[in-house]
Amino acid sequence: MTLAIEVENLCKQYGEHQAVKGISFTVEQGTLFAFLGANGAGKSTTIEILCTLLKKSSGQVTINGFTLDASNQNADIRKSIGVVFQQNLLDERLTVRENILHRGRTYGLSKKQLAENYQFVSTYLHLEDIDKHKYGTLSGGQKRRADIARALIHRPQILFLDEPTTGLDPQTRQFVWQAIKQLQLETNMTVFLTTHYMEEAAVAHQVVVLKQGKIVAQGTPDALKTKYTYDSMALVFKHPIDGVKWLEELAIPYTEKQNIYTIRLDSTLEALSLLKKAEPLISSFEVIKGSMDDVFIHIMAEEDVA
Numbered sequence: 001m002t003l004a005i006e007v008e009n010l011c012k013q014y015g016e017h018q019a020v021k022g023i024s025f026t027v028e029q030g031t032l033f034a035f036l037g038a039n040g041a042g043k044s045t046t047i048e049i050l051c052t053l054l055k056k057s058s059g060q061v062t063i064n065g066f067t068l069d070a071s072n073q074n075a076d077i078r079k080s081i082g083v084v085f086q087q088n089l090l091d092e093r094l095t096v097r098e099n100i101l102h103r104g105r106t107y108g109l110s111k112k113q114l115a116e117n118y119q120f121v122s123t124y125l126h127l128e129d130i131d132k133h134k135y136g137t138l139s140g141g142q143k144r145r146a147d148i149a150r151a152l153i154h155r156p157q158i159l160f161l162d163e164p165t166t167g168l169d170p171q172t173r174q175f176v177w178q179a180i181k182q183l184q185l186e187t188n189m190t191v192f193l194t195t196h197y198m199e200e201a202a203v204a205h206q207v208v209v210l211k212q213g214k215i216v217a218q219g220t221p222d223a224l225k226t227k228y229t230y231d232s233m234a235l236v237f238k239h240p241i242d243g244v245k246w247l248e249e250l251a252i253p254y255t256e257k258q259n260i261y262t263i264r265l266d267s268t269l270e271a272l273s274l275l276k277k278a279e280p281l282i283s284s285f286e287v288i289k290g291s292m293d294d295v296f297i298h299i300m301a302e303e304d305v306a
């Protein structure tokens with residue numbers, strides 16, 4: 001196992017305010033890593049430190065084997081990463097192609113290499129239809145594609161994405177997200193992502209949840225779901241009175257809302273045996289899997305960390 005990112009006891013102080021309070025985690029090379037937290041949890045601060053844009057107050061960070069803030073190693077880190085921020089950074093007056101090629105030249109890529117890399121990013125981000133358009137004239141989704149392409153032009157080993165799909169309509173969001181996932185899978189690139197969309201975090205290899213500058217949960221999406229959520233089944237009875245009697249006879253705890261009775265399951269399979277028994281009584285049912293949304297809501301509702 002090769003580690004792309006190692007963070008140990010990282011702290012960041014803004015004057016009196018401690019935004020990041022001694023966090024430690026690692027990211028395996030070639031994986032999709034989701035860094036979650038409510039607004040103000042310290043995600044952007046952490047990303048900016050890892051990307052060499054902000055000085056840490058203390059702690060150790062290693063990116064692609066280079067030590068942050070060690071002599072001359074920040075330049076090596078910068079060459080080995082690509083970053084997409086929440087705000088757009090490209091020049092509005094230049095075309096998409098001009099912007100991206102200009103960026104590539106700053107890495108000292110040869111003409112041939114630049115052309116090859118442009119072809120590579122264009123394939124994943126589908127730039128064909130926008131590459132001659134001025135960046136300033138593009139829609140939000142088109143800009144995002146160009147932003148990601150710019151971050152990839154030097155073929156970095158790690159791509160940092162700070163809320164890459166925020167503000168996009170659902171269709172565009174899905175398009176951008178598919179491109180990111182495809183890239184990660186096919187090129188074995190490490191993707192470090194912050195997002196407020198839990199369905200994106202649900203496909204990550206590893207998730208870290210930050211709250212008020214501290215890590216409050218981490219693990220695979222499945223492990224987090226097992227720990228913080230449960231599956232349930234919603235039942236609609238033909239006659240609610242009979243349904244309630246049945247639930248009470250079997251001592252099954254339930255909640256009721258608008259004549260929909262929800263019960264907790266130990267596993268989705270438990271639904272099968274219950275449904276066999278309940279079949280004559282019910283008019284419909286739904287088995288509901290615990291989701292990453294539930295995980296996030298549960299963690300955020302827990303006692304505040306000191």
Ligand SMILES: Nc1ncnc2c1ncn2[C@@H]1O[C@H](COP(=O)(O)OP(=O)(O)OP(=O)(O)O)[C@@H](O)[C@H]1O
Pocket residue numbers: 014017019037038039040041042043044045046
């Ligand atoms: N330059 C700064 N000076 C002082 N405080 C700052 C600065 N930047 C961020 N903060 C504070 O540090 C904390 C963490 O902010 P940060 O932007 O890292 O959070 P975040 O998790 O990325 O939030 P969001 O999801 O809203 O982007 C917040 O309380 C914020 O107000």
